[in-house]
Amino acid sequence: MNALSYALLSMLNRKPFSGYDLKKLMELFWQAKHSQIYPLLTKLEKDELLTFELISQSGKPDKKIYSITDKGVAALKKWIVDEPAAIPVMRDEFLVKLYAIGLADPETARRIFEERLIAKKVTIARLQKEINLMEAQKDDSLTDITNKQFGRYLLYKRKLRLEEEEIEWVHWAISLLP
Amino acid sequence: MNALSYALLSMLNRKPFSGYDLKKLMELFWQAKHSQIYPLLTKLEKDELLTFELISQSGKPDKKIYSITDKGVAALKKWIVDEPAAIPVMRDEFLVKLYAIGLADPETARRIFEERLIAKKVTIARLQKEINLMEAQKDDSLTDITNKQFGRYLLYKRKLRLEEEEIEWVHWAISLLP
């Protein structure tokens, strides 16, 4: 059981999804390619942590909608409560470039920062859109831990704050260029 | 040539280091184990992007102090300027747990957030210490792109801001718990 397994269980704990859905929904907090996800879902199903329902489709491969089992919930809960979280891994090529940014002339440095800004703004737009959707469903409070959306909402709010903070930093960095 | 190669070149562009030093200094922006770094340094040296000076030591293995070559600087510069930066990869088990934090009882949830706070505070202390060291060397300005420390300084300032922002978010998250 690796961390990706628990990431899949976490998402399926909210509601059932296909592998295709999971791949896209995970991008925010755990990046994985479909070639890693599909075999792992098969394995988790064999281990009885998941079940799936086959949805027949015409012209497309059959769709498998996975649901978490009681055994899956128990395994996930145990991991969350008992296992210490590993030290986060962040690999960002922009930061590697930044370290030696002095090798670039100021115009190129500016371009690199501007590209970062654009990427951040695209992410923020996606995050804000999703947060707006969540906040629109005022039937019960998102800020209540018993709400199934609670963790996801906190995750999105966290990411939004961090992206906004990085944008401010980029503006500061650009202001230092000659 | 993978991103780790460029991360090593970036650091050696500032000044010469041993593999042992590089391993520790990289932790901030690109995590790698020594078992990955040592063979890669050997390869980069064979490709003439690096050279090394052997320092004989008693009781310890000989120390290899690596320096970047002109060819290495050219390769690094080309990568920084011409190659688009890959989309960052972040894998943080805390975020996986957060997604399904509703499975934990409120006391356990609080504990998980508090542990996150402590980890962040430790990181901030390390960052602040290093920033203070850099800022103490006022011989020439850190905020000048021609200064060899410029990129490193920006990197530390960025990380500090993001860690501080996350702490504020954790406080908010804790305030939502019953």
Added chain:
DNA sequence: TAAATCATGTAAGCAGTTACATGATTTC
């Protein structure tokens, strides 16, 4: 006296990426 630090290296295995494979439907 136990643990951490300094210092480098290899081997085995797991995790993750890229490429191959298929093909209808929808959007630009």
Added chain:
DNA sequence: GAAATCATGTAACTGCTTACATGATTTA
């Protein structure tokens, strides 16, 4: 008419982690 989206899967390869290997010096 081309590109993106939906939908799943396998094979080959590269990247990364864990474990093995050694051993003196320094710190708690």
